[in-house]
Amino acid sequence: MNTDTKKEKSRLKKMVESFGLPRLLITLFLILLLILAPIVGADLPTQITNIIARFSWNGILVLAMVPMVHSGCGLNFGLPLGIISGLLGATLSIEFGFTGAFSFIMAILIATPFALVLGTIYGWLLNKIKGGEMMIATYVGFSSVSLMCMMWLVLPYKSPNMVWGMAGKGLRTTISLEGYYINVLADILHIKIGNLEIPTGTILFFALLAFLIWAFLHTKTGTAMTAVGSNPTFAKAAGINVNKIRLLSVVMSTWLAAIGILVYEQGFGFIQLYMAPFYMALPAVSAILIGGASVNKASITNVIIGTILFQGIVTMTPTVMNNMVHMDMSEVIRIIASQGMILYALTRKTEGSK
């Protein structure tokens, strides 16, 4: 009898361990919010629509974490660098006068060379400071954002839709995508049942990129990337050029971030410049960690689960909490969840290496 309950307990403990305590708590919290939502008077289908929409916007930014985690470069805190490449693509596409869906394709095409060049420089830098990647990445992100804050003002953009009205130069902080590529992906095969909407196109686009990454990790080079992350010395002894593989992962990550921000914008409806990229890295990092990834292991499943959980909490808490306590708690909870998750993951890294 006693041993039975003990067994039961240890099995439960094992389950919790394999699923991860934080992930479990956040899942339970999200379920609680979903149950509470109708009770406090929020419309459940609208809430679910929100979660799905936000998932579709953010999925690729979270996916951008995967290559660098695999190659052992850690979590890409330098995500803003890729985002900036995306923003350059977006603004230049508009500047050159492209409109509609074509402006989206052009934005991707223009962003790509920026992402490749910046990613290469970033990757070269990360190869110089092995072991301290994540800290350096954070500062690369921060400083690139600050540099671009100046550049957005100085660069000779002319398009009246983007520059400050009075001065006629310098880009605005927020640029509407109306008439350009707003919802270009979301509107493909768009589904609407009552209050429930699904941006099928965006999700399919995410699925395509996720599939490509998954497939890449099953190829020879992808296998080498995972091995480099798992044990660089082993990889070196097996004749792998470790630096080259790491560089490739950083370029991939940067490019995905550039595409990710364009997809985000088409759903959100605006291009956000200046300090906006600054705040994009941490949510993406914590999303993949909530999804169950660690500093050196991440899968596509981690990306999907993590993005749903993280975005679920971000969207649900304001509605539910505001209705319950009439006080805006959402920001506090978001910060606790995201920063706490990062902290937890970083402590787990040292545990794993023992």
Place this chain on the structure above:
Amino acid sequence: MNDQKKTLLELKNIQKDFFGNQVLTDINMKLGEGEVIGLVGENGAGKSTLMRILFGADMIRETGGYGGDVILNGEKVSFSSPFDAIEAGIGMVHQEFSLIPGFTTTENILLNREPTRRNVISEVFGDRLDTLKRTEMDERAANAIEMMGVDIDRNMIISDMPVGHKQFTEIARELSKEQLKLLILDEPTAVLTEKEAEALLDSIRGMSERGIAIIFITHRLQEILAVCDRVVVMRDGYIVNEAPASETNVTEITRWMVGRDVEGKASSVSTRTHENAKTILSIEKLWVDMPGETVRNVNLEVKKGEILGIGGLAGQGKLGIPNGIMGLYEAGGKVVFDGKEIPLNSPRRCLDSGFAFVSEDRRGVGLLLDETLEWNIAFPAMQIQNRFLKNYLGGLIKWRDEKAIKEITDKYIESLAIRCTSSRQKARELSGGNQQKVCLAKAFALAPRLLFVSEPTRGIDVGAKALVLDALKEFNRESGVTIVMISSELEELRQSCDRIAIVSGGKIAGILPASSSVEDLGALMLSQVI
């Protein structure tokens, strides 16, 4: 002469195992006041463990303590930390320096035992803030240095010193402790020049005259004979012999050290000669910058189809040879394989030419600990030879062939008897012996033409040892692969190899047939030790 002196230290039936792996068995030893004994033995014979027990090192307690009694001055003692051991009058000079680089000699010698004077601040905040009495410190340091009989600068900063002086500073620190009765010197001369070593030996004699007993661990047997009263020889965790230094000689000690089989009869396996075989690998003027295993100038020829053993003491450079050739550490020289020169410092080029390497650092270099056995075994062959891949779009996409990977893994799991739950188990979860078999499987899967195996049996149990060695021999006999096997265990080399090259001082000291006597091989080992 020991009989007249009072017994200072007695060890009775000391036993120690690490997780079931017996490293010390039934150690009995007596040490009189002022007596100098030389403790010798191969690497892994248990010398360091024994000294750690004496010194109350933490790692002994953490791994389950030890059996038997340590009796100091007629009282049974059991130190729970090195501090207790120091308190009781035991001093130890380690192989690695434990000095503060930015402090002067004097400060290091008297660290934490400085004579102090109370001042206003320390009256308030406690004695950690007392003023140091610099002049008295100087005097005490000078005394300690004088006791050694060498001249080192008291005010020099440690980081500016030659290694020899650092070693003397460590010894002076121990000497400056007034309660010191027993000093353990763990290979103190390893880093000293000849002249400095000479001075150290003199100071050992001086200390002995003052009544300090000394346990002197070294690989340089001449030094032992020159300075010690008695020699104690350890092997495989036993004390195999002890003798007054005046009644023995280097050859005899060597034989005690290395010979499992004191008669020194031929190895059990018939050795083959490959005199007529062509030279498949020739190494000329090889140097390798591998920390702790520097290779200085190695010239070596390997015959096709043989198993060549490379032996030697730790730190003499035997491990540097394969690591340098395989491009894991910076190397220079000329390596010719089958008529073609192999560029150094490029792991890929070596692997492409048909070399494979089983590293001595199983966990660090040999395995992907967090990946499956399938990955571990198939990875190098996949990356280097494009095997276990399916090609799509005319070879543009190289897809991992999971089925082929599983097949080859299962094949090796069966043939090498790797004990695991499945081919998808993580390498980390296997025991040391089974991990080693995975490393071998990884190398075999490459179907190499030349295989370097470094310390194939390090840290694995007897059963697995035999299996690993047999697997290597079988691989050599059946596939005709030339094997270069590097090992610290002479007996293992004698059993498995055809010829044995002994490395000493970063050079090949000589090559002998595997049937040579242990004494001959042992003499070579010690011939050029630096």
